[in-house]
Amino acid sequence: MSLHVIVGAGAVGTATARLLRDQGCDVRVITRSGSGPEGVEKVATDAADAERLTALTRGAQTLYNCANPPYHRWATDWPPVAAALLGAAERTGAVLVTLNNLYGYGPVDAPMTEDTPLAATGLKGRIRNRMWADMLAAHEAGRARVTEARASDFFGPGPVGTSHLGEYFMPRLLAGKRPWIIQGDLDAPHSWTYVPDVARTLVALAADERAWGRAWHVPTDRPVPLRTIAAQAARLAGVPAGEILVLPHWALRAMGLAVPFIREFEEVRHQFTRPFVLDSAAAQEAFGLAPTPFEEGLAAHVEFWQRRQRAAA
CATH class of the missing domain: 3.40.50.720 (NAD(P)-binding Rossmann-like Domain)
Structure with missing residues (x-):
């Protein structure tokens, strides 16, 4: 082997x-x-x-x-x-x-x-x-x-941690609270x-x-705005779809003075304040790869975080 x-x-x-x-x-x-x-x-x-x-x-x-x-x-x-x-x-x-x-x-x-x-x-x-x-x-x-x-x-089953759909987002959404993101335009198309x-x-x-x-x-399905994701994830989880809390830019900068990890997001802020779309046609055509439909992937993502929440209870 x-x-x-x-x-x-x-x-x-x-x-x-x-x-x-x-x-x-x-x-x-x-x-x-x-x-x-x-x-x-x-x-x-x-x-x-x-x-x-x-x-x-x-x-x-x-x-x-x-x-x-x-x-x-x-x-x-x-x-x-x-x-x-x-x-x-x-x-x-x-x-x-x-x-x-x-x-x-x-x-x-x-x-x-x-x-x-x-x-x-x-x-x-x-x-x-x-x-x-x-x-x-x-x-x-x-x-x-x-x-x-x-x-x-990243999203999907597994410890995606600090992804925008990870630790700061899913636990609060599953608890029926307002999920929050560090930065972004909630309606901007974004590839996941x-x-x-x-x-x-x-x-x-x-x-x-x-x-x-x-x-x-990497083959990636169509871009989906964060606001749409929150609504779909809440529906899959059977919880209320609360409004997303977006950390103001001034607060991000202030937190970065004390938290090195947070400070690093300033450099890539543009990825969430405007459309950020990945075209993966080349790999799909060359190797016969197809992206998992977003809805299917989101269902697996929600299920993973639900299991994680139950295990921590």
Whole structure:
């Protein structure tokens, strides 16, 4: 059986590990804590340790980068981790498949495709663009085989945590209270990417050499405004549909003075104050992938949070 190494056990890392496990693959999940789903090998190590990561990747068909350092530590944590991942891919021959977001495009005025310029003005977007440039250079020089999957905000079954549809939104909505979001226009069209679709895309890109040497957008259904989502989620949960509380911009800035994580949202505020739409036609056409219908994904998202709420009671 083929070996696949996954760095990170968040929502996507866990979903990818389970998908590969269920396909009969050998899966090794690497995290600082040694966490991961049942039925896979779990290893506790620092992904920035290049020698250790290389040793753990030897013999693997694919190395998946599903890591996600704390928001406010990207500038210090991402460079050594990214270098270690690329170095491991170069030394072992494993295909490096990286999960990325849309920060690299910066503010946009039209739906984003893979040809949209990487014109990020913020630090986090520039960091991710540098990582991709380094990977692409290694690929073009014949030192590594790489590809990247770019997704919008996560939703679906799994610990999406600080997503706009995560910790700050669902528990209050399910309790019949006003859900709140950190920032945004409640009626602006916004793309949401379903976590199981991300896992399926990562695995597809790893297995198809046509995917290597370029980035792809994860198949994502039509954009849906936050106000619509709140109403649909409340109906699915059987609770009153309360008005969403939007944190004023001045309050966001004030909170950021004391909370580093909150402070980082200022850079990506544009994603929720205007239409933010992902075009994933390229991956859908190339690999025969289709996004999960939004309503189906939202039902799974609500069900996950209901189970989590019951377990915490």
